[in-house]
Amino acid sequence: MSVFLPLDPFSTEAIGPRVYRAIREAIVCLRLTPGQIVSEAEVARQFGASRQPVHDAFVRLELSGLLHVLPQRGTRVARISPKDVRDAQVIRRAVEAATVERACALRRPESLAALALNLERQAIAAAEPEPHAFLKLDEEFHRLLAECADLPMAWAIIEDAKSHMDRVRFLSLPQTTPLAALIRQHKAIVAGIAAGDWAAAREALSEHFCELDKSLPALEAKYPDLFERDDARALGR
Amino acid sequence: MSVFLPLDPFSTEAIGPRVYRAIREAIVCLRLTPGQIVSEAEVARQFGASRQPVHDAFVRLELSGLLHVLPQRGTRVARISPKDVRDAQVIRRAVEAATVERACALRRPESLAALALNLERQAIAAAEPEPHAFLKLDEEFHRLLAECADLPMAWAIIEDAKSHMDRVRFLSLPQTTPLAALIRQHKAIVAGIAAGDWAAAREALSEHFCELDKSLPALEAKYPDLFERDDARALGR
């Protein structure tokens, strides 16, 4: 049993992007452990593909900061770096605020309808014991926000920042913030956009980012091996 | 005579990153024309390297939106897209504002000293007829800002956004904004950070972004072939 979701053998999509998404998903969902060593050849073997598409994926994941490639030595899944998580949050807060601001200015009816539909689905998914469906919808929600602002570049950045924050969220899944609060904030954001009320939307968004920081120190104490130490960059440990 | 700066044959740095930088620089400085077709094999030949490092560079440049790769068909230098330029500006404004805000909070003496030194050099470079030195220092200035805020992620984003804006700037080089105004804004930003006066720094920064928009329509009319048309994505043209 592999840590990667198997590739659909009937898909006509190129292998490269599918391998990339599969590896990324495994990292963000912590099925690839922070700090774990991975090798291009070994991962290629697991996918039944050649090293080339895996190499391309590694290049992209290194750019996102999810992998650390040490030339001629090896590659490891980036440990969770509290600084990186906080920095990603700063970036995301700035970019997503600008996104919401523009969404307020545009108020695209189709995108707002898509957001409303997504909100309904969130309410349903929140009732399930399995959090996976909700997390997927949460991702979709923020993608739709960027679409609503007609800012695809913003989504690329938010997606990257989010990946670092999501690993922490996955780590704290049992004692996570009640989903009801998140949904309430989501609804307030959409309401703000629909009303063209930037201040309200911005306020709701900024609440959305407050939770994470509090849980970080406890998690770091509980799972020290998954966290980056400020010193020591050796391959060992 | 090639559009690429030749690679230093004595460098011990890996070929990949050097090829990447050389291609990127050629695109941003418009020595590779927007819309121009490039091929991995041909570029590799020009560098005297294999296709592999060029391929890796293409992957990264496509992610930045500076290249458009059409699978099995070809790759072309992205035309200047007014929407992309404006979107990049929105992103950069948001991220760089957050950067300056944090720089104001940190007020790192070493980074401020480096900024001060850079400002002096800008004043000297502004006197030269050749704008290249100044543009290099401008790039350095914004990198130092991110360093001052201890936000390396922000610099990666700003660098990407900047590349799209810089192509427009290169296009308008003769009738560009007087450098004196830019330097004045730079000084105001640094003064604001040094004083911990976020409002002042933010104000100076936002002036910094006002120039570009005005020149876009005229440039688009003057060089229609270098600009993205909203329709038509065919390889021809």
Add this chain to the structure above:
DNA sequence: TCTAGCCAACTAACATGTCAGTTGCGTTCG
């Protein structure tokens, strides 16, 4: 003249071969 079809030449995607650098583990020598 126009059209349909074939084909050569190109592309990037994918696969694999080769290389230099790194590492860790034995072994050998002090």
Add this chain to the structure above:
DNA sequence: CGAACGCAACTGACATGTTAGTTGGCTAGA
């Protein structure tokens, strides 16, 4: 026992071979 050496096994970087998909031009047929 411990330090130094050497070697085998690994890594990703780089090189190159192979393939499928696209394109544009030529030609055969109307």
